[in-house]
Amino acid sequence: MTREEFIRLAETWGGDIGRWPLSQREDAARFATTEEGTRILEEARRLDRLLSAEPPIDPARPAAAAFAVMQRIAAAGAGEPARRFDWLRQWALPAMSIACSLLIGVSLGAALPPAQPADQPETALDLILDSGTSPFWGLQ
C-alpha cells in the first residue's frame, strides 16, 4: 500500500483500521506499524473523536416522545370500532339482500306450480294472483 493510498483511506474511514474496507485492512495494518502510519492514524482519530460525539439529549425526551406515540395510537384506535364493521356495510349487507331476494324467489317458485305452460306470459301473472296463494298475501 502506498503512502497516498493510506492517507486517502484514513481521511475517508478514520483512524480505526478495523472499520476500513476488509480488502484493505491487511496491507494497511502493515503500513500502520511505521512511524508515519502511526502519525496519520493518530491525526485521523482526533477528528473521529469529535465526530463521534453524541448531541446532548435530556434522557426524559425519548420517554416523552414514546408516550406521545402511544397516545396518538390510542386516539387513532378510538375510531377503529366503526371501521371494523366497514366490510359489513360494503359487502355483507348487499350480499345478504341479494341472497334474501333469491330465497324468496325460489320459495315462491317452489310453492306455486304454474297452472299454464311456462312459455306463456300469463304464467307469471298466475304465480302472483293464483287463488291458492291468496290467504298468504292478504284479502281474498
Next chain:
Amino acid sequence: MEESQPDETLMVLVAARDQRAFRALMQRHMPRAIRLAQRIVNNPAEADDIGQEAFMRIWNHASSFDPGMARFTTWFYRIVLNLSFDRTRKPRHRPIEDAAHVEAPDAAPVEAIIAREQETLLARAMAMLPDRQRAAVALFHMEGLGGREAANAMGLTEKAFESLLARARLALRKHVEQADEGRRNYA
C-alpha cells in the same frame, strides 16, 4: 420478556398489533431516532417530532417490513433519515446554540466546558454540510454503523457512500482547522 427479543421478532409482534412489543422497540430505539434526527436537523423540538413520526410509521407499516430484505435497524434508519431530510428541505430557523446549552449530567465542570465547546464546534461544522453528508457522518461515526450498513440505510452503493463520507470528513477537518487557527490568533 419482550426486552430480550431481537428487533425482527418484535416487529412480527408489532405487525400483529402487540403494543408491549412496540413499547419495547421504542424503548430500545427512540433515543437513537432522536439523536440521529437532531444531528441532521439541528433542532431538539423537531428531532423529537421526527422520533414520534418515525414510530408512528413503524406502527402503521409494520406489516410491510420484511426481515428477509433488510435488518430492522437499516429500515428504521432509513425512515428517520427520510423524515429528517423532509424537514431540512423546509425553510426554517436553526438554533445551533440550543443543543450546546444542555448540560451533561455527570460531567465535571472543566470536562463539561470542553464537551460543550466541542459540541458547539461540531454543530457549527455539521450545519455547513449538505444533508446527506451530515447523515453519512452521523451514521458512520455517531451510530457506529459499518460502511455497507450505512450505505444501505441511505439507499446508496458502498462506493457512493465512501465518496460522501470522504467529502464530509474533508470539509469538517477544514472547518475544525480554521476554528483552531482562529482561536490561536485570538489568544
